């Protein structure tokens with residue numbers, strides 16, 4: 001089978017021949033990979049800054065944003081059948097008895113660090129023709145989402161963030177007054193940092209949750225991304241022309257910031273203007289090297305206390321976020337099909353993976369068509 005793999009010891013990214021997997025346990029499912037999304041994490045692995053091959057292997061098959069078509073199921077598989085579209089979850093639990101999150105099906109909160117992640121950490125990924133995995137790690141996707149279902153995994157980042165936002169903000173039990181036809185966030189201002197796939201999908205999820213949503217990103221409008229953002233009813237403001245303080249004046253109390261840029265400078269500059277009772281969610285992972293930067297620590301701490309603020313980081317996603325992602329992607333497609341489709345700016349053959357992974361990042365979401 002063809003596969004795209006990285007060999008950190010040889011510092012090589014290449015198309016390799018990888019043995020085809022077979023079902024070897026009754027709870028396993030075999031699927032043919034249809035598409036795999038490429039993201040910053042893949043590019044970082046290809047710079048040998050992150051990720052590891054499985055123990056005993058020289059190479060790691062890449063790919064964690066998968067979409068597959070089920071071809072075969074084990075005798076103890078009950079919810080999934082051949083012909084189903086599936087999106088695989090990424091993380092698999094550690095083996096330690098004392099890791100309560102992993103033992104409770106929430107390896108996304110693993111406390112030992114010995115989890116593995118498909119296509120990232122010690123477990124082969126989805127940039128190959130066939131994959132076998134256990135039923136419990138696969139999510140069935142409705143066939144009408146086939147064209148855009150490769151966006152499901154990146155959307156789980158926003159969904160896990162939103163689940164936590166609602167949980168934390170339960171402390172504000174006087175939330176928005178109920179208004180017929182309006183979602184629960186309707187009296188709240190959300191700012192999304194970054195207009196990459198994580199930012200834009202996050203902005204869509206916040207819109208569906210009812211938030212008045214502004215995407216704050218570098219490039220001056222009008223541009224492709226600002227037009228895309230405005231096409232689904234969010235506002236676009238450029239950080240090049242509008243300082244965070246001005247942004248806060250324009251918007252009023254900023255209730256939620258959803259960070260999707262992976263850079264500390266803009267993140268902490270915006271944290272400074274987070275509103276009363278506000279919540280700031282970090283999702284971006286700054287890449288190496290990690291230079292020291294100046295932040296207004298005293299002011300930020302003063303605000304965090306005097307304004308009852310919360311900042312949290314979030315990584316990976318559990319089944320709840322995958323389910324929410326399937327649900328929301330369906331809503332996005334009903335409301336803004338063109339905007340969702342336009343997030344996928346390139347579909348490429350497996351043979352072109354190397355150039356995509358190592359070359360300059362272009363477009364919004366690039367996808368490999370596997371089969």
Ligand code: BGC
Nearest residue numbers: 039041090117120315316317
């Ligand atoms: C993936 C997550 C993963 C994280 C850290 C992200 O790109 O979407 O599933 O946990 O990288 O490895």
Ligand code: ZN
Nearest residue numbers: 039040041065
């Ligand atoms: Zn990713």
